[in-house]
Amino acid sequence: CTYNVLIDSLCKKEEPKVALSQFGSMIRKGIEPTIVTFNALIFALCNSRRWEEATQIIENMALYGISPNLVTFNTLLDARCKEGCTTEAIFLVEAMLDKGVFPDPVTYDSLICGLCHSRKLDEAKRLFDGMVSQNIFPHVRTLNIILNALSNEGMMKKAQVLFEAMLDHGREVNTITYNTLIKGYCRQGEMDKAKDVFDRMTMEGALPDTISFNTLVSGYINIYRIDVALKLLKDMIRKGLVPD
RNA sequence: GGUAUCUACUUUGU
Numbered sequence: 001c002t003y004n005v006l007i008d009s010l011c012k013k014e015e016p017k018v019a020l021s022q023f024g025s026m027i028r029k030g031i032e033p034t035i036v037t038f039n040a041l042i043f044a045l046c047n048s049r050r051w052e053e054a055t056q057i058i059e060n061m062a063l064y065g066i067s068p069n070l071v072t073f074n075t076l077l078d079a080r081c082k083e084g085c086t087t088e089a090i091f092l093v094e095a096m097l098d099k100g101v102f103p104d105p106v107t108y109d110s111l112i113c114g115l116c117h118s119r120k121l122d123e124a125k126r127l128f129d130g131m132v133s134q135n136i137f138p139h140v141r142t143l144n145i146i147l148n149a150l151s152n153e154g155m156m157k158k159a160q161v162l163f164e165a166m167l168d169h170g171r172e173v174n175t176i177t178y179n180t181l182i183k184g185y186c187r188q189g190e191m192d193k194a195k196d197v198f199d200r201m202t203m204e205g206a207l208p209d210t211i212s213f214n215t216l217v218s219g220y221i222n223i224y225r226i227d228v229a230l231k232l233l234k235d236m237i238r239k240g241l242v243p244d
Numbered sequence: 245g246g247u248a249u250c251u252a253c254u255u256u257g258u
Contacts, residue, residue: 072250
């Protein structure tokens with residue numbers, strides 16, 4: 001465990017070289033590496049995009065009779081997503097299923113996030129719906145990522161439908177969820193709808209924060225309603241929020 | 245009972 005802690009910290013400090021050499025001395029001292037050791041190394045190698053070496057580590061694991069686990073796959077998969085290689089990432093999901101390792105919320109989050117960034121929104125949405133049907137509950141953040149992507153594409157109708165569906169199912173939403181929708185409507189210049197969402201917040205238990213106000217204010221200024229923007233600023237102060 | 249390894253959301257600016 002001491003070695004695992006050491007190696008992991010080195011990996012986080014982006015010192016894969018040092019980490020690998022510590023791994024070497026760990027082996028020489030006859031200390032058995034565990035799945036945690038390997039996962040930490042794979043993390044570091046993926047971060048520096050050294051895929052071949054990461055693959056070697058996995059082969060190495062097999063020699064110790066250790067198979068990749070959920071964390072291993074999630075690490076690989078997330079690195080691929082960050083590279084924009086969502087095809088490779090989906091391939092990894094198949095590989096994990098083959099090995100009887102089942103995707104968890106982290107797996108889905110990484111994938112959905114990666115797909116959104118690669119502007120493959122339909123696939124992201126399909127995955128999200130798939131999670132619900134498999135009783136893997138998406139985190140609020142995952143919902144927010146999709147809503148944000150839809151908003152950025154101006155697909156506010158879809159965003160709204162998804163949002164209402166989540167509320168209907170009693171799923172958690174938070175201030176950021178509302179802020180995301182407000183931003184989407186502001187971008188479209190649909191300030192009435194932005195304001196509707198804003199007004200619902202208090203009633204639905206997600207208190208507006210500074211970002212809610214900032215977003216709305218900038219939306220009104222964009223349509224030259226300086227008067228409304230200034231009034232909002234006053235409301236904001238009255239609610240004890242500090243304009244920044 | 246506690247300790248090691250994986251991802252992630254919104255405003256403005258950089």
